[in-house]
Amino acid sequence: MATAASAASSLQYAPHGVGAASTKKPRSVVPAATARGRRGSVRARGGMAARAAANAEAEAESKSGGHEVLLFEALREGLMEEMKEDPTVCVFGEDVGHYGGSYKVTKGLAEMFGDLRVLDTPIAENSFTGMGVGAAMKGLRPVVEGMNMGFLLLAYNQISNNCGMLHYTSGGQYKIPIVIRGPGGVGRQLGAEHSQRLESYFQSIPGLQMVACSTPYNAKGLMKAAIRSENPVVLFEHVLLYNLKEKIPDEEYICCLEEAEMVRPGEHVTILTYSRMRYHVMQAAKTLVNKGYDPEVIDIRSLKPFDLHTIGNSIKKTHRVLIVEECMRTGGIGASLRSAIIDNFWDYLDAPIMCLSSQDVPTPYAATLEDATVVQPAQIVAAVEQICQ
Amino acid sequence: MASFTAAAKFLAPVAAARSGGDSRAPPPPFPSASLRPRRKPAPSRLRTVLAVSSDVLSGNKSAPAAAAHSAVTREEALELYEDMVLGRIFEDMCAQMYYRGKMFGFVHLYNGQEAVSTGFIKQLNQADCVVSTYRDHVHALSKGVPARSVMAELFGKATGCCRGQGGSMHMFSAPHNLLGGFAFIGEGIPVATGAAFAAKYRHEVLKESGPDGLDVTLAFFGDGTCNNGQFFECLNMAQLWKLPIVFVVENNLWAIGMSHLRATSDPEIYKKGPAFGMPGVHVDGMDVLKVREVAKEAIERARRGEGPTLVECETYRFRGHSLADPDELRKPDEKSHYAARDPITALKKYIIEQNLATESELKSIEKKIDDVVEEAVEFADASPLPPRSQLLENVFSDPKGFGIGPDGKYRCEDPLFTQGTAQV
Numbered sequence: 080m081a082t083a084a085s086a087a088s089s090l091q092y093a094p095h096g097v098g099a100a101s102t103k104k105p106r107s108v109v110p111a112a113t114a115r116g117r118r119g120s121v122r123a124r125g126g127m128a129a130r131a132a133a134n135a136e137a138e139a140e141s142k143s144g145g146h147e148v149l150l151f152e153a154l155r156e157g158l159m160e161e162m163k164e165d166p167t168v169c170v171f172g173e174d175v176g177h178y179g180g181s182y183k184v185t186k187g188l189a190e191m192f193g194d195l196r197v198l199d200t201p202i203a204e205n206s207f208t209g210m211g212v213g214a215a216m217k218g219l220r221p222v223v224e225g226m227n228m229g230f231l232l233l234a235y236n237q238i239s240n241n242c243g244m245l246h247y248t249s250g251g252q253y254k255i256p257i258v259i260r261g262p263g264g265v266g267r268q269l270g271a272e273h274s275q276r277l278e279s280y281f282q283s284i285p286g287l288q289m290v291a292c293s294t295p296y297n298a299k300g301l302m303k304a305a306i307r308s309e310n311p312v313v314l315f316e317h318v319l320l321y322n323l324k325e326k327i328p329d330e331e332y333i334c335c336l337e338e339a340e341m342v343r344p345g346e347h348v349t350i351l352t353y354s355r356m357r358y359h360v361m362q363a364a365k366t367l368v369n370k371g372y373d374p375e376v377i378d379i380r381s382l383k384p385f386d387l388h389t390i391g392n393s394i395k396k397t398h399r400v401l402i403v404e405e406c407m408r409t410g411g412i413g414a415s416l417r418s419a420i421i422d423n424f425w426d427y428l429d430a431p432i433m434c435l436s437s438q439d440v441p442t443p444y445a446a447t448l449e450d451a452t453v454v455q456p457a458q459i460v461a462a463v464e465q466i467c468q
Numbered sequence: 469m470a471s472f473t474a475a476a477k478f479l480a481p482v483a484a485a486r487s488g489g490d491s492r493a494p495p496p497p498f499p500s501a502s503l504r505p506r507r508k509p510a511p512s513r514l515r516t517v518l519a520v521s522s523d524v525l526s527g528n529k530s531a532p533a534a535a536a537h538s539a540v541t542r543e544e545a546l547e548l549y550e551d552m553v554l555g556r557i558f559e560d561m562c563a564q565m566y567y568r569g570k571m572f573g574f575v576h577l578y579n580g581q582e583a584v585s586t587g588f589i590k591q592l593n594q595a596d597c598v599v600s601t602y603r604d605h606v607h608a609l610s611k612g613v614p615a616r617s618v619m620a621e622l623f624g625k626a627t628g629c630c631r632g633q634g635g636s637m638h639m640f641s642a643p644h645n646l647l648g649g650f651a652f653i654g655e656g657i658p659v660a661t662g663a664a665f666a667a668k669y670r671h672e673v674l675k676e677s678g679p680d681g682l683d684v685t686l687a688f689f690g691d692g693t694c695n696n697g698q699f700f701e702c703l704n705m706a707q708l709w710k711l712p713i714v715f716v717v718e719n720n721l722w723a724i725g726m727s728h729l730r731a732t733s734d735p736e737i738y739k740k741g742p743a744f745g746m747p748g749v750h751v752d753g754m755d756v757l758k759v760r761e762v763a764k765e766a767i768e769r770a771r772r773g774e775g776p777t778l779v780e781c782e783t784y785r786f787r788g789h790s791l792a793d794p795d796e797l798r799k800p801d802e803k804s805h806y807a808a809r810d811p812i813t814a815l816k817k818y819i820i821e822q823n824l825a826t827e828s829e830l831k832s833i834e835k836k837i838d839d840v841v842e843e844a845v846e847f848a849d850a851s852p853l854p855p856r857s858q859l860l861e862n863v864f865s866d867p868k869g870f871g872i873g874p875d876g877k878y879r880c881e882d883p884l885f886t887q888g889t890a891q892v
Contacts, residue, residue: 103679144647166674195673201708206658206701213662216647217597218474219669221662236655249640250630251862285890309865326485337871337878384879391874419891423874 081354099239140277145328151321154184157302158222160331165220167195171207181226182321184261197348204399207213208234208259212241212379217252218304228315229275230262242311243286258305260314264355264405265453267319271441274449276406278315278382282415289382290336291315291354297327297380308335315382317355339386349393351416352403353379356454360403363459372463381410390416391424398429399466403454406438429464435459513603516866517596533574540757548756549819549830551590552582552812553837555606558615559787562605562622563839566791570849571622574651575636579608580754580786585610587759588686591767595678597667597685599644599660602637603718603785604649607688613641617625619844625851633853633862653689654696657715660687664713664770680710681771688714694737703744703778710775713730714766715741717780718753724789741778754809757818764842784809857886 109279148156162168168461170185176199178187189197200207204225211221225231231238237290242255278289292298297318300413305312341365342357354358366375375393379385394400400420403415413434435454443449474689531870540548559577566575578585581603589610590599600607608618613629621628622636629641630649639649647663650656667683670676695698706713716738721728729735741748747769753763759781766777784806788795819825864870867880879885 115716121756132800169669169673193673195669201701201704201706202702204856205695206705207696209655209698211707212663213599213647213659213664214669216659216663217663221664236652237658240652240655241659245648246865247862248630248634248638249642249862250628250633251865252640252642253647254865256865286863286869288864298555308869319547337868356489381871385868386872387874388872388876417780421889444725 080438097316107351113459116281133430143328146292147324147326148295149321150292150298150301150316151182151184151324153187153299153325153327154292154302154316155188155414157299158185158193158306159188160198161303161306162188166196167218167371168222169198169214170197170222170224171200171211173200173202173226174286175199175224180224182316182318187222189362204230204233205235205237205453209237210243211243211254211257211259212237215255215257215311216245220256220258222258222306223259225259226345227273227275227318228277229272229417231277232260232275232280234259235280236312238281238287239284243284243299244395247269251407254309255311256306256309257311258302258308258314259311260302260305260316262321264315264319264444265437265442265449266316268444268446268449269318269442270444274442276411276437278304278313279406279411280311280385282412284383286311287383288336289315290314290380291317291382293317293320293354293357293378293380295323297334299327300332301336301380303333304336309313312336312442315354319355320358326428334380337381337384337386339389340378340380341375341389342378343374343376345373345397346398347373348375348401348466349390349397350374350376350401350403350459350463351379351390352376353382353412354405357403359454360459363456366460367463369465370460372467379416385409385416385419387419387423390420391427394420394427398427400428400430400432401462401466402434402436402437403459403462404434406436407439408434409439411436433462433466436461476878497848512597512878514525529870534852535810538761540760540824543676544821545815545824546821546829546833546849547590548586548760549812549815550817550833550837551610552756554609554615555582555585555835556812556842557834557837558605558609558844561619561845563787563791565619565622565845567725568809573623573635573788574602574792575622576603576790577787578603578785580810581718581720581783582606582841583756583759584688584716584781584783587756588688588714588716588767591760591763592684592686593646593680595683595768597647597660597663597683598651598688599656599685599692600688601653601656601658601693602649603652603690604637604639604809608639608641608644608646608649611641611646612644613639615840615844616847617641619841620848620851623848623851624853626846626858627851631858632861645683652888653693654698655844656686657689657693657698660685660713661706661711664706664711664776666772667710667712668709684767684770685711686767687713687715688701688888690723691717691719691721691728691839692726692731693717694719695732700740700744700761700846703740703746703776706776707744707746710773712770712773713776714763714770715776715778717778719780720783721802722785722798724793727797736780738778738780741795744778746776748778748780750780750782753783754806754811754814755892756811756815764806783888818863844858860888860890 172250174181175185176197209224211223214221217239242257246254263277290301292301305314321449360376367374375397377393402416404411404413406412412438417432417434424468435458440452441453493519505773559579565571585606598611605618617629621630624632626632639860660886664685671682738748739749749762766779769777816830868878870879871880
């Protein structure tokens with residue numbers, strides 16, 4: 080089958096420059112009409128019919144205009160819109176205020192909202208994350224930025240014990256509607272400590288939701304959804320994706336926190352991925368299409384919980400699964416996803432589930448070694464060929 | 469601020485930091501601190517390593533000054549007395565219930581420290597917040613959480629203040645603004661700082677103003693916590709933003725079996741306040757009237773928006789660290805020294821000497837509290853255990869966090885959801 084993948088995302092992966100505008104049709108989105116409704120009621124409803132209807136409306140809307148943004152601008156737009164609408168939304172982090180954020184996600188917000196709403200904190204991750212918890216318990220909605228996701232290792236005490244567990248240990252009396260976000264992942268020779276993937280460390284924490292954005296469209300949508308959620312949400316951004324460019328709707332929209340995103344429908348194999356690896360997968364997909372394969376690519380987006388419906392439908396169609404992730408092999412998202420798939424869809428599998436992850440090594444500084452630690456498109460192509468034998 | 473000096477030893481920021489405070493000699497150095505090359509020591513000059521010699525016992529700060537506090541009315545005195553007696557009798561009942569197998573795990577009792585809880589928390593309004601540690605039963609009671617809710621929580625029953633899900637170390641009560649109950653030391657201090665930040669935010673950003681001023685948050689923690697990073701980080705941030713918080717150190721000299729003097733380079737914790745620009749106060753934590761005096765001033769400071777205060781209360785726990793602690797390291801003379809300064813006995817003596825109430829009135833308060841605690845035990849005994857379905861109920865505030873199942877619906881929409889498992 081050699082159908083061109085034009086219906087799928089044509090968002091170019093361009094690490095330093097800009098990408099082509101996307102003609103991607105968003106799979107699931109809440110149409111603007113309901114987005115303007117009561118606060119807190121904007122959620123994509125579970126159920127296939129509702130989602131199909133939402134898709135149809137969204138397709139019609141996305142043809143009507145929109146504006147081009149870079150991913151970090153999309154995050155800022157989402158954050159700014161939520162801060163304008165709800166005065167309890169505030170931002171804590173290092174250099175988020177006067178400096179505008181080390182990746183410019185909060186640029187201009189301190190001038191707009193003041194130094195208390197966009198709080199420049201001292202370098203004390205554990206304590207200012209805990210401050211976010213205390214503030215959330217007393218009715219605010221903090222967005223805590225880790226300048227690099229790796230720095231949030233210092234906040235692990237607060238993230239695990241208080242963000243994740245406090246709603247439970249208080250018997251449901253206190254909710255923690257906090258968003259913890261920041262850039263992670265392997266960059267360009269940033270060294271081992273600035274190249275960490277914390278999704279695998281946080282995934283066991285009960286009571287925490289985790290999402291990973293990968294395009295300007297879903298970055299803005301997930302940011303807004305995470306802020307509106309009553310649960311503590313960790314939003315994983317990627318250092319190399321901040322300059323992606325895409326046209327996003329002018330109308331207000333949010334993305335569902337628990338849903339996966341269909342990037343490229345196909346028939347032969349289901350490739351599950353997230354964040355930056357999505358682009359390596361799409362690059363490999365071009366090669367695979369030329370070789371005559373038809374991969375289905377799903378950006379799982381929700382790292383915890385998994386959208387087993389979307390994933391399951393795909394497996395029921397293709398019967399073969401390849402997971403491509405950036406976290407390390409041991410204890411990674413892929414490991415959990417693999418066992419969830421085996422538990423739920425064993426009967427539908429025609430081949431063992433393959434999982435391509437980064438090597439279990441600290442990310443080296445040298446460029447050649449760094450490239451060897453993460454999954455490259457050639458490996459993805461080889462894996463698909465092996466699965467589809 | 470002058471009233472601090474009446475009841476307690478007080479260090480103002482900056483001035484004291486430069487002048488060096490008092491002229492007391494520093495604690496004796498350890499023998500091994502010398503950097504000279506070791507020679508064979510002459511036997512007569514061998515120093516045995518001392519187990520802790522508490523400089524507090526040496527009488528510098530412990531002598532209770534006579535009438536070093538403002539007058540207290542009869543009503544206030546009886547309120548203080550009743551609250552301390554409630555704390556004591558409740559904790560004694562906890563010990564009994566534990567040994568009878570009604571409660572399990574780690575239980576940390578507050579006997580001996582009642583003056584700190586009562587002295588501070590009785591100065592608060594309902595809207596003010598309290599953040600505590602694992603030694604939180606009495607903080608909960610002082611803040612107004614009913615004894616039956618606390619006891620049922622300890623018994624692990626569904627009627628406990630946290631539905632049996634928290635336990636001894638996680639007492640929360642939203643109606644009473646008790647923000648926990650934390651098992652790791654130090655992890656509550658940032659939460660308290662956040663609650664204070666929210667009070668300031670509400671006032672300045674949301675323009676909500678209370679009739680009295682800012683809502684105040686009290687953070688209680690011990691001497692061991694004062695060597696923890698979160699303590700220092702929060703002292704910095706609270707003073708930086710002038711948050712309405714009071715940091716209350718319950719220095720009972722021991723962190724399980726670790727003497728404060730063996731763990732801390734400069735054991736005078738109150739001196740660490742001025743290092744961050746806030747007042748540091750040391751008070752006799754076995755005297756509820758002195759604690760009350762200091763508490764009033766510190767809380768009022770915070771309410772007016774003048775920022776945080778660090779209050780070190782010298783206190784003592786009459787029992788071990790927890791009910792599992794054999795408590796073998798503390799010396800009998802130290803224990804008897806503090807037993808003689810029992811805050812409840814001291815207040816009783818004061819009330820009777822000042823003719824604020826008669827002995828029989830105080831006895832009737834004790835009897836009333838006995839009944840309250842008995843009733844709490846009966847209530848807890850009679851309460852049901854949490855059902856299986858409660859397991860998944862409070863994991864997420866929005867239960868959609870359990871995700872979309874293979875059938876396309878949110879897992880929480882399944883009517884049998886709470887009987888299921890929590891895989892995500």
